[in-house]
Amino acid sequence: MKVGVVGGSGYVGGELLRILLQHEKVDVVYATSRKYSGEYVFRVHPNLRGLTDLQFTDPSAEQIASNCDLVFTAVPHGESVKVMPRLIESGLKVIDLSADFRLRNPEDYEKWYGYKHPYPELLKRFVYGVPELYRDEIRNTRFVACPGCMAVTSILALAPFVKADLIDRKHIVVDSKIGSSGGGTKPTLGTHHAERYGVIRPYKPVGHRHTAEIEQELSLLANEKVVVSMSPHAVNIVRGILCTIHTYPKRQITVPEVWKTLRGFYKEEPFIRFVRDRKGLYRYPDPKVVVGSNFCDIGFELDEHANRLVLLSATDNLMKGAAGSAVQCMNVMAGFDERAGLKVGGLHPV
Amino acid sequence: MKVGVVGGSGYVGGELLRILLQHEKVDVVYATSRKYSGEYVFRVHPNLRGLTDLQFTDPSAEQIASNCDLVFTAVPHGESVKVMPRLIESGLKVIDLSADFRLRNPEDYEKWYGYKHPYPELLKRFVYGVPELYRDEIRNTRFVACPGCMAVTSILALAPFVKADLIDRKHIVVDSKIGSSGGGTKPTLGTHHAERYGVIRPYKPVGHRHTAEIEQELSLLANEKVVVSMSPHAVNIVRGILCTIHTYPKRQITVPEVWKTLRGFYKEEPFIRFVRDRKGLYRYPDPKVVVGSNFCDIGFELDEHANRLVLLSATDNLMKGAAGSAVQCMNVMAGFDERAGLKVGGLHPV
């Protein structure tokens, strides 16, 4: 299959290229970048030196359509929506990694993103790119909107329990911790190493946009409005997310019941791992262990004292949180082995 | 005043020595250590090289009592309780930094620490070492039990709101993040740099012992049982704590009301800073900024969407979270300027 990566110079674009260049069923035809057009890809993504001679280009939508079957759009929010109509018209399959097509309700864009969505009618054509929830829909669509990194990490932990109606839907706290690569490639004072190193920085304690996605998906599973209390924090790593999710069971539940809920929901999912051991150093999810892999590790603990169910989920924000999920969706759409290109585990120690 | 530091070779002991050796009103007579007796202090605390020729010694309780007015006990939980009776009998003033005398109810030791307290009658003689709550009691006592590092950081943020009866007392989530120095000096696989670096490790998602202290103090302020949902995480720094505290107001409250509650409660506290700016990189509390100082920075945000009040508090776990609080208590007990020895701010950047 011939694919293009629109917006190939960012961190998500780079990660897509890293995976796709090694994917046996895929030819990467384009890595587009206005800024770096004509430059070798490996100058921007130095890990790819010696692995590819690909150069960035700046083709038109028509050129992309003529030469590709499927395109990944890894451009910033607000940019994706501009190029999408032409890409869609051209007959291409599109996997979008921006936020522009994640929300089903156009009004949510006004509330959470502060802008009026210019193509509200397109929203319903996109499937939310979480194969664990929408595998069949992804198989049958041409358009996928990949989830936000913290959104997918939260949703995958919460979905089984919301679906099973086990937890209080008004007191769901998502306290997430994320590395610096989640903020993209643009240098600012806030990302300056001397300022960003060693922080535990609450960067959007209320009103984070991923809340909208999480509530959308959980409410669909619950068939009623779910309210999420989300607070993300920047911590001193580059890759990785941990979501600590504090929930309150509606009734007394037991550890075996939690296990049953998780296992019943996920069965044989290739990229979900349950992590809750009695011993060992990594007996709960920890992003250190998933760096470079497409796994979402999920664990939990029951707090009898406070009648609380703590859910823990960890991903690599650039993999399961972005490029990995996107390739997983591509595999589903194309009928490939869903694990193709994504079989690699993390590194340890790293 | 002549002081001794019992347990001078740990991180809290070292921090006490760093402060006390520069304190104008204090002579450090003893830094005790069984393991390092006879060794120069600066070999264990290399930052003190050139600043002191003090050596570790291993004196008896009687020797300490003969030569000191006040003693800091910075030994592990379970050790402090063994030496305390003799220290108390000797007429010394004691500031204890272990957990052995923090809880007023002996049964709490069985519940949270798993052991039967051998001297339950001593518990009521200790004042909980938070001058912001117990300044008068500290002034008039001979025995202070300094709080746990995550406990004091949480309590200081929550106290005004619990006291004012503004928040739901059954849904208080304390999600804390802490550096590696909080775990002490003993090397284990879990603290091995290759394993500990880069983690976001949930290390006690439920059942953390500091919960007991937090609930004790908040319940006293509330005059009814307060339940706390606490989950600490190890992150990739050495010093510092951030507590993100998710609470649910009982009724709709406003930002000015939050400010008024905070300011009314704390007035002119020398080590409480309010941090909530409209702009700037450090507009919320961040432990990066308090490293080496005795400040507890407190901030907040109101979440209208989820009807939530997020409280944020940051300390240096070895300072306001341990040695700094202890010296602050000593200053109060001795009638010194409460800020003596603690006037130094943090470093930036670091």
Add this chain to the structure above:
Amino acid sequence: MKVGVVGGSGYVGGELLRILLQHEKVDVVYATSRKYSGEYVFRVHPNLRGLTDLQFTDPSAEQIASNCDLVFTAVPHGESVKVMPRLIESGLKVIDLSADFRLRNPEDYEKWYGYKHPYPELLKRFVYGVPELYRDEIRNTRFVACPGCMAVTSILALAPFVKADLIDRKHIVVDSKIGSSGGGTKPTLGTHHAERYGVIRPYKPVGHRHTAEIEQELSLLANEKVVVSMSPHAVNIVRGILCTIHTYPKRQITVPEVWKTLRGFYKEEPFIRFVRDRKGLYRYPDPKVVVGSNFCDIGFELDEHANRLVLLSATDNLMKGAAGSAVQCMNVMAGFDERAGLKVGGLHPV
């Protein structure tokens, strides 16, 4: 091919397992560990969770020989030498990752390692595991001794220039910087996160053992004694080595001449990359870029002012510095594609 990993619980053992479990031509029959025998491999190497059900075992040399074609020995120095005679007698092929068979001259073990080698006659049966220098010998041997991590990183940068007799052989400074994984899995005060984080620690400014290997190999290339001045430093990362090698050309040389020397020596080596760009952030070797890959990146700069040639080389100490080199040697010995199992590049950013 059926292989075993003797000493599978250390960092090098874990990295061997990570690679070999995905290697299409290889079956991993044994991962041995006395300490963890019976335990799942993924409990020690958490990145392998979900990727293998292998358990650690503790087989005899005879069992290994009966069930394997080739064995990797990834045990500490001094341990390897004990098990080697039986492994060799059993007819197995052996790739050793300890230091016990790297040096050709038994007296060097007394000088640098402080012990008398018990089987000096075995030393000459081992080939030094650097395919870039000994590819033919490796193809035809049964016994390979993989190089030390800092040794191979230094040797690969220096070999072309020593061979070409371009540099002063008495003033070669190897100033290396290495992450904490190079020190193995054993926790000590020196590896305790609170002590090891943020250091730039000279840990063996003179007399480091890898000097012996570097001098051995360079002297063979030079046909005269080469003296190396080596000083390693522990820095605040987990994986990676940078060697900054300060040399003094015997005569005035030019940049094209340096390029010609490098390219002439290495031609089409699959794991050597030259990194010296005019622009870009990663225009010199930097271990950040090779983490997880088997590349050795080599760069240089000419200092006209001081008549100096600075060589720079970067590797992942667990990959090209250990497990990666070992698998590369196995591929050569077995006639596989030399890149099998090692095609993956690094991650960026990480």
Add this chain to the structure above:
Amino acid sequence: MKVGVVGGSGYVGGELLRILLQHEKVDVVYATSRKYSGEYVFRVHPNLRGLTDLQFTDPSAEQIASNCDLVFTAVPHGESVKVMPRLIESGLKVIDLSADFRLRNPEDYEKWYGYKHPYPELLKRFVYGVPELYRDEIRNTRFVACPGCMAVTSILALAPFVKADLIDRKHIVVDSKIGSSGGGTKPTLGTHHAERYGVIRPYKPVGHRHTAEIEQELSLLANEKVVVSMSPHAVNIVRGILCTIHTYPKRQITVPEVWKTLRGFYKEEPFIRFVRDRKGLYRYPDPKVVVGSNFCDIGFELDEHANRLVLLSATDNLMKGAAGSAVQCMNVMAGFDERAGLKVGGLHPV
């Protein structure tokens, strides 16, 4: 004494303010900043929150002269030289922290900085701000040019041995490692946390400008041209420098001789510490230990094998490498206790 800090918003400016605001003999009249004029100092230097109400201002040279006795200029290279003539004419004492007045020979500015110095006649009026070398001259001057951070760290280690003519003056390798604060406050792709974290980045393997200062000072001590081979590296910390200096003794020397050379040269220097212990974790200089302090730690090791003397020196680049040295010079100029404002040691662990 009334002082001003011209360029108060950078990292060196912030560190000057931190020290000076606590200095008992000093009133800080101005912290100047064009960009932040009118803003509270603590918004830029968040560690000073609660410690000062000072605001940035943008006064004229005349205003500064009218209200101050002494001014620190902590502006970038090329900026300092522009404002200096007016400051000098105004009768102020000036301590400059830029590179603009460090070099005595105007031609060195063309060679190393690529520009023609506009006021070559001013160069000879400045004393190089290293009290350990120029205490008397500093006491009697109005103008001090503080050294570069890596320069002073190197010079202090090398001076005794160059002065004593013990080492080969053509083979002096200064391999330095430095944290990100050394690069100032300006965000770039190279300082972006995701790119800068975890690197060991050779950023100027040849031709670094501090070479000029080091050679200047060493040549003066030697009475002949000394050539220095300098290569700095960016490593994953914020503060601190380690210089590993590889030298070759002219004749065989002994450890006692090295000690005697060091002690004879430095005698009772308040900010020089010798660090070379037989045991302990910090038995060589390590910047981790000096963070926040004005110490320069110096150690060494003799390499009999390669006939090498390795010198090791560590500083906090913002303290002894900049602001600390500047305040030390001020103390000398003003006749204060040389340690005033600088008595604080480092933090451990940090």
